[in-house]
Amino acid sequence: MIDALYIATSGLQSQQTQIDTLSNNISNMQTPGFKSQRVSFGDIAVISPAEVQAGLSPQHTGAGTEITSTSSVFSQGQMSQTGNTWDIGIQGEGFLEVVDGNNNHLYTRDGQLHVDSGGYLATTTGNRLAQDIQIPPDASNIQINQNGQIYATVGNSTSQTLLGTFELSTFPSAEGLQSVGSNNYMPTQASGDPSVGKPNDSGVGSILQGSLEGSNVDMVSEMSTLVIAQRAYQLNARVLQASDQILDTINNLRQ
Known part of the structure; x- marks a missing residue:
């Protein structure tokens, strides 16, 4: 369950960056020459050291997500x-x-x-x-x-x-x-x-x-992506909360 905490935390941090980027795009809709920004995500993979030492083919275990880059989109504005x-x-x-x-x-x-x-x-x-x-x-x-x-x-x-x-x-x-x-x-x-x-x-x-x-920000696209990012943030928060509750229950059982 400890892994679930770290995975959910990485999801929260990544989605917060996504939300901040989208909000900045929307706030600059009227800024001349402004170029919207896009966030790219990547998976965090963990390799077991024991498998490597044993000469086994290492298995990559998912450990959450991370921001790989934030880049600007240089399409022509109107x-x-x-x-x-x-x-x-x-x-x-x-x-x-x-x-x-x-x-x-x-x-x-x-x-x-x-x-x-x-x-x-x-x-x-x-x-x-x-x-x-x-x-x-x-x-x-x-x-x-x-x-x-x-x-x-x-x-x-x-x-x-x-x-x-x-x-x-x-x-x-x-x-x-x-x-x-x-x-x-x-x-x-x-x-x-x-x-x-x-x-x-x-x-x-x-x-x-x-x-x-003008700015090349597409309001419809930005708003729909923002809704998805907010929902993903909420889901990661629920995973974090559920993991914490399970760990609390386990600790109480040991007492």
Whole structure:
């Protein structure tokens, strides 16, 4: 019965992680560029040392479940028009590279940009684009084409000036990126190193000015999976309670 306690406990911990992940997905349904996360489970197997020492073929005994990984799903979110100058929607697999306050290079799909106090393009969290694109304070009539080129009329000039060009980064396996919060991701060995390209390059994607990519969270799918996870949590709690009651009965019999 001791084994039942450990098995039920592992189930409770795993389902709690599942519930937390699903709840985070649902709470970010309206977050631009947010990518839903999925939890992968694995079985815990125990091998008897006595069987190994005796030269017997070891039998794997189930000892519960564990979380093997939590990964993001990078399917395309729906585009919506905002009309805002610095809102850019990414159609395709590319990421914007940004630099945080600790000089870490992170990657995001959130295209809600603005011009910060230094004149540089930055995200809503204050992270500047790694390209250090600076916008003159007297820039007007700003146009961003699908190739990522930023044109504007500067000062009293009657012609448009190229202020910079957006770059997009792609990964061999984006599912291996590690979420670090605030809609930002960090490369890992599983994701591979980033490749930098221009918008509209093959496999990189294009940029739409005045649009934002919405969250790819499917409310129906998330809610149905959440109900299943809550039911699984309750069942594991019942197993834990029943095991405790049986152990209590056994202890009373010995007295």
